[in-house]
Amino acid sequence: MISWIARPMVRARMSGPSREMLAMLQKTEEHECSCDDAYALLDLYAEMVAKGEDPSPLMPLVERHLDMCDTCREEFQALLIAIKSS
């Protein structure tokens, strides 16, 4: 499971955007889910992460999408903070 807690809110472009783009290409898969599909499951996914569970076996496509989509990942990380604050 990706360590979501440690990841920065916005992907840090440590070695420049070209490196970032190559890293994205390396992780690109034929089948990726849409933003809407990830959003539909985001509450369940975030709750599992907040409890210390690993949601990836249950929702592998959501995990992959959050790894590839900065916009959705920002929303996920915000939701995680909100859950922990409640």
Place this chain on the structure above:
Amino acid sequence: MTNEEWIGHLSASGAGHETAIGELRTAILRGLRASLAGWSRRVGREFDSLVEDFAQEAILKILDNLDSFRSESKFTTWAMKIAIRIALTELRRKRWQNFSLDQMVETGGITLPEKKRDWSDPEVNAERKDAIAIVFNLINEALTEKQRKAIMAVGVKGVPLDVLAERMKTNRNALYKLIHDARLKLKAAMEERGLSVGDLLAAFDG
């Protein structure tokens, strides 16, 4: 409150409904203030009032969509998800309001700005420049103009997907698909040329 109690009170009218609205509002405000703390410095004095507006808009949307809650998570988590989407969409829109897609792309191609770094080893520097040039050329050769603009804006400039979707008069899903197709095309183009993404990445990690 249990999920059933939330839905029951919010679906009905009367004292229970008003109490539930009040508790929901409190929960949303607490969650937004915690999760958007990083934006408060950027937004400034307007932040508190914006958060109140986001909470109000979220409550209206939640009440309109109670039927779609599937009880797979806590009701408050589902509600918070809606509130965060509303808040971040608006905050990103404000932050990127001066972004112009037309000005971004240079005529005849795209540039990949790299931070100036003290890559004191000229050999490493040359390898990185080669890797950058390969990526740059493939983007220009293999992708459509629409794909180039999208991948540059999101992948290089860091423009949020929802902001760019609005500029390109499309929606977030369609844009994600466009970029996904572009990534697949680039990957295929590299493979056709016998190039390995891993080897190119090594030029940056070396």
